């Protein structure tokens with residue numbers, strides 16, 4: 001999917017919501033455990049109930065890898081289901097990969113070719129040659145960690161190196177990499193006060209913003225400081241939506257939570 005197609009979906013749906021599909025078998029409704037593939041059945045119901053309210057789904061691969069080969073099969077079925085039934089949705093494999101060049105190329109093939117995700121998250125720690133293999137894929141997007149939502153973000157990301165905070169160096173340096181137009185960045189919703197500075201460096205890039213909902217980040221604060229001319233934000237909520245209920249009404253309740261965020265987003269977009 002191109003960036004322009006994603007922007008068109010945001011305008012059409014009046015939403016820049018990304019729903020996180022972080023499926024934990026201990027948290028999903030009991031009745032699904034009797035099915036052959038509880039993870040897929042859960043995702044399918046959530047997707048069918050919410051696809052018109054969001055522009056993106058983000059399975060975090062940890063929640064699938066934790067269940068071995070069966071989990072990976074559930075991930076494959078989930079991405080195929082989205083691509084076949086809702087091809088307008090922007091898909092994110094939250095896998096936080098990155099390694100020496102030839103290994104990164106194989107990670108990129110796994111997520112972009114084998115699984116057909118639109119994007120994958122990567123860690124910037126190994127530098128340019130670990131990220132450029134992902135950027136080489138046309139109409140695919142590499143979402144690089146910049147300033148994460150957790151407390152540990154302050155351990156390294158905000159430390160000063162050569163007179164500026166490391167996350168700023170990551171943003172600035174990566175703009176010069178080959179095919180950098182395929183880059184997006186992760187910035188946590190819990191760090192809303194940093195968005196003004198971030199927008200000075202990457203005024204037009206898409207930012208994937210996790211941390212609204214269960215982690216307490218504020219949607220309105222993020223939008224106030226982080227919204228670009230073309231919106232440029234994908235706001236993620238996972239647990240806050242998908243675990244709204246663990247009864248038979250789980251998909252309905254997930255829709256209600258997604259709708260609350262979509263309505264807030266529509267309000268923000270109308271004032272833009």
Ligand SMILES: O=c1ccn([C@@H]2O[C@H](COP(=O)(O)O)[C@@H](O)[C@H]2O)c(=O)[nH]1
Nearest residue numbers: 060148149188210213214215237238239
């Ligand atoms: O800085 C980051 C980067 C990634 N995440 C991931 O996003 C979701 C958030 O889930 P919630 O349940 O809405 O808190 C999850 O997959 C994280 O691993 C993040 O939270 N912060």
